[in-house]
Amino acid sequence: MVLVVLDHDGSKLRKSALEGVTRGRKLAEVLGGDVVGLLIGPGADAVAEEAKNYVSKVFTVTGADFETYTAEKWAKAAQAAAAAAGAKAVVAPASRTGRSWTPRLAYKLDAALLEDTLDSWAEGDKVFATRYSFLNRVLEKQAAGLPAVISVKPNTTPLAEPAGAGTVEPLSVELGELERKVEVLEKIVESGGKVSLTEADVVVTGGRGMGSAEAFEMIEEFADLLGGAVGATRAVIDAGWRPYSEQIGQTGKTVQPTIYFALALSGAVQHQAGMNKSKVVVAVNKDPDAPIFKESDYGVVGDVHQVLPAMIEEVKKLKSA
Amino acid sequence: MKYVAIIRQVPDGESKIKVEGGQVDLSGTTMILDQMDEYAVEEIIRLKEQHDGEAVVVAFGPERTEEAMRTALAMGADRGVLITAAGYVDPITQAAALAKVLAEEAPDVVFTGGQQADWDSQALGSATAEALGWPVITWTTAFELEDGKAKATHDLDEGAEVVRVELPAVFTAQQGLNEPRYPTLPGIMKAKKKEIKKIDAAELGVGGSKVEIVEQQIMELERKVKIIDGTKEPAAAAAELIKLLHEEAKVL
Numbered sequence: 407m408v409l410v411v412l413d414h415d416g417s418k419l420r421k422s423a424l425e426g427v428t429r430g431r432k433l434a435e436v437l438g439g440d441v442v443g444l445l446i447g448p449g450a451d452a453v454a455e456e457a458k459n460y461v462s463k464v465f466t467v468t469g470a471d472f473e474t475y476t477a478e479k480w481a482k483a484a485q486a487a488a489a490a491a492g493a494k495a496v497v498a499p500a501s502r503t504g505r506s507w508t509p510r511l512a513y514k515l516d517a518a519l520l521e522d523t524l525d526s527w528a529e530g531d532k533v534f535a536t537r538y539s540f541l542n543r544v545l546e547k548q549a550a551g552l553p554a555v556i557s558v559k560p561n562t563t564p565l566a567e568p569a570g571a572g573t574v575e576p577l578s579v580e581l582g583e584l585e586r587k588v589e590v591l592e593k594i595v596e597s598g599g600k601v602s603l604t605e606a607d608v609v610v611t612g613g614r615g616m617g618s619a620e621a622f623e624m625i626e627e628f629a630d631l632l633g634g635a636v637g638a639t640r641a642v643i644d645a646g647w648r649p650y651s652e653q654i655g656q657t658g659k660t661v662q663p664t665i666y667f668a669l670a671l672s673g674a675v676q677h678q679a680g681m682n683k684s685k686v687v688v689a690v691n692k693d694p695d696a697p698i699f700k701e702s703d704y705g706v707v708g709d710v711h712q713v714l715p716a717m718i719e720e721v722k723k724l725k726s727a
Numbered sequence: 728m729k730y731v732a733i734i735r736q737v738p739d740g741e742s743k744i745k746v747e748g749g750q751v752d753l754s755g756t757t758m759i760l761d762q763m764d765e766y767a768v769e770e771i772i773r774l775k776e777q778h779d780g781e782a783v784v785v786a787f788g789p790e791r792t793e794e795a796m797r798t799a800l801a802m803g804a805d806r807g808v809l810i811t812a813a814g815y816v817d818p819i820t821q822a823a824a825l826a827k828v829l830a831e832e833a834p835d836v837v838f839t840g841g842q843q844a845d846w847d848s849q850a851l852g853s854a855t856a857e858a859l860g861w862p863v864i865t866w867t868t869a870f871e872l873e874d875g876k877a878k879a880t881h882d883l884d885e886g887a888e889v890v891r892v893e894l895p896a897v898f899t900a901q902q903g904l905n906e907p908r909y910p911t912l913p914g915i916m917k918a919k920k921k922e923i924k925k926i927d928a929a930e931l932g933v934g935g936s937k938v939e940i941v942e943q944q945i946m947e948l949e950r951k952v953k954i955i956d957g958t959k960e961p962a963a964a965a966a967e968l969i970k971l972l973h974e975e976a977k978v979l
Contacts, residue, residue, distance in 0.1 A: 475883070476890075477853055477863050501884045506865040509850035512819050513857040518937040519819050521848055538946065539847045541740050544751060545946035550938045587862040587893040594880070594887040602885070632979070640902060650868065650903065651885055656740075657763065657841060657902040665978045675740040676762075679847075686978050687950060688968070694954075703950050704971055706964045708957030716965030724973060 407439035409493035411484055412457055412464075413501065416449030419456055421605050422499035425558050427460045427566035429526055430497045436528035437494050437552075443572075444487040446480055447472050451576075459568035465490065465577045472579075474590040475503055479581065481510035486579045488515060493553070495533060497526075500557035501604070502659075508557050518550030524562045541656055541679035560604045561662055601635040603652065608634025609663045611654055611681070612642060613671020615691065615710060619647035624711075625669065628718050631725070637661065637681075639671045655680035670710040673698025690714065728780035728872075730771035731832060732804065733825060733839035733851065734764040735788055736795035740844055749942040760795040763840025765802075765907040766900035770838050770870060772803040773905065778872060780835075781805050785828055787821045789813050793923060800918035801910030807921070808832070812928035817938035818850035824933040825851075826858030828926065834895060836877065841866050841899040849899070856897035864892060866901040 410430040412423035423443075430441040440462035445453050450466040457464045467483040484507070488496050496511065498504045500522040512519035520526060523535040524545075533554045539546050603609065610629040612622055622636065629636045638648035640655055654661060656679040666684035670691060671677065678701060681687070689702040690710050699705045706713050738744055739757040746752065760768070768784065775782040784799040786792045787810040796807040810824050829837065839852045849865070856863035866882035877892045882901055910918070953971065957964025972979040 477856075477865070481857070502866065502882065503884055505849045506853050506863065509818065509822075509853035510857040510863070512850075513822060513854050517819075519817065519850055519854075520938065521818075521850055534941070537847075539845065539943070540738065540744055540751065541844055542847065543744065543945065543947060544746070544943050546943040547941040548938050549941050584860055584862065587896070588864070589891045590888055591878070591891055592889040594889070595885075643903070650882055650887065650901075653902075656844065665972070665976075679740075682948065686972070686976050688972065690957075692958075699954055700952060701950055702952060702954075703976065704968055705952070705954040706957040706961075706968050707954060708961045708964055712961035713957050713965050716962040717969060719962075720966050720969035721979065724969060724979065 407491045407493045408434045409491050409496045411444045411498040413499045414453040424565035425563035426497045428563050442491045446483045454574045458572040462572045464574045476588045477507040478585045480507040483579045484511045485514045496555045500559045512555040517553040517555050520556045522559045526556050603635045606635035607664045608632040609637050610667040611637035612669050613639040614641040615670025672696045729834040730774045731783045731834040731837045732767040732771045734786050735761045736792045737761045737844040751943050760798040766904045767838035768799045769905045769907040800921045801914040807923040809925050816936045822854035822858045824931045825855050827931045837897045852899035863897045865899045867898045868901045868903045
């Protein structure tokens with residue numbers, strides 16, 4: 407039996423959930439048993455109607471205790487579902503929150519943790535995974551025994567297709583003392599954009615060379631035009647021009663879109679760790695010696711304030727053609 | 728109060744790494760205190776300066792980790808405890824060992840870096856918290872003590888939130904939490920005399936690694952590096968760029 411913890415936004419499954427189902431099915435082929443799902447938090451009951459098309463059973467954990475996320479509560483819920491399902495392996499999204507609760511679960515289950523994996527599979531009673539390490543510069547293959555907790559890097563895995571109707575089973579999870587030690591006082595919702603940065607096919611990132619917060623309006627326009635998301639470098643976040651949630655790099659988000667625009671940024675190693683697996687990298691910088699050019703497929707040496715407006719016009723022409 | 732930073736020694740991101748026989752070979756690579764752990768060390772030193780108490784650094788790693796620990800001591804931490812073990816040990820197993828030391832130290836606040844620059848792992852803080860039965864707050868960008876509890880701001884997938892946490896608890900550091908200080912010369916001199924207690928991981932009765940690294944390879948994508956000069960005619964360069972993306976790369 408394989409348990410897949412399904413990420414959702416309260417009304418529908420996220421893309422990462424369907425990546426998780428694909429991974430779960432692949433593991434179950436060898437480990438045996440069904441793939442079961444778990445939905446936690448507000449909206450789980452509604453989303454279960456969609457989710458049951460992908461797995462044989464959907465556990466839902468809802469109620470006042472699960473209105474807000476904490477690593478302790480989510481790990482507890484996943485532990486309860488893993489026990490109810492008799493799961494040998496648990497698959498979860500390697501989102502920021504996913505990576506904060508899965509280590510707790512692995513410890514609870516005395517399981518191996520395979521973190522932020524690109525692919526995963528089972529052979530006999532062992533599980534294997536590939537992942538990046540050393541600031542995204544090394545590809546490694548890991549092996550572990552069962553049970554195992556596997557987190558799935560976003561945008562690495564084909565989305566699962568529906569496979570018939572499963573059942574829905576509400577699971578009641580009682581919180582202990584540990585799960586009541588964190589109190590959420592305030593949510594800071596950042597209008598980060600319409601497209602999720604880690605799931606976007608196009609990412610347009612601006613660096614310090616943009617010069618001002620206002621200059622990012624141009625980046626927003628370009629990203630909107632391409633249906634992409636806006637990213638920013640650490641320097642831009644420090645300057646207060648953009649919110650933390652848009653930071654790309656070792657300490658921000660890791661993205662691997664089809665096309666990555668690096669605009670007016672030099673390309674420090676820490677930044678590259680967040681984007682160096684993008685399919686096509688495009689740089690614009692006025693400094694011909696900027697390190698980012700060596701890491702790019704295409705580049706323009708020039709002033710971003712002149713080049714970017716022209717790029718916007720060219721894309722508009724292309725779209726209307 | 729007592730504050731602990733869990734630290735690690737990692738390759739300097741700017742230095743080259745190589746693979747020998749299917750495994751990363753770090754001989755000859757410059758090793759440093761993980762830059763993410765610097766925020767953790769800085770935070771516990773500040774806590775000690777503001778509220779009194781003791782700032783202790785704890786690590787799990789090979790003998791050479793002592794160098795990184797000396798850097799933390801030179802920044803201003805009081806003493807260190809190093810659990811020594813050779814080779815790769817996964818974070819869940821490390822957490823079990825660290826928890827034994829931390830349970831004895833009984834700190835109020837534990838900080839560590841949000842992500843490790845060698846294993847690219849985010850697990851150590853959360854796993855250690857679980858091993859101790861303490862809460863964890865990841866990617867902390869602001870922290871203060873308030874009436875015996877901690878008030879912290881931390882990053883989520885989208886946006887952030889402010890939480891109040893009962894202590895003891897574990898926090899992982901995000902960039903922006905503070906501005907880590909550089910060790911001063913007197914600090915470096917003093918650090919040489921500060922205590923580092925070493926414990927063999929085997930003495931803690933913790934099992935071997937649950938995860939094995941079967942094979943590693945350097946994975947740097949080959950880039951085309953087609954650079955257009957747009958210094959004189961930016962509009963023409965932009966047109967050429969978009970054409971290349973559309974017709975050659977076929978991504979637009």
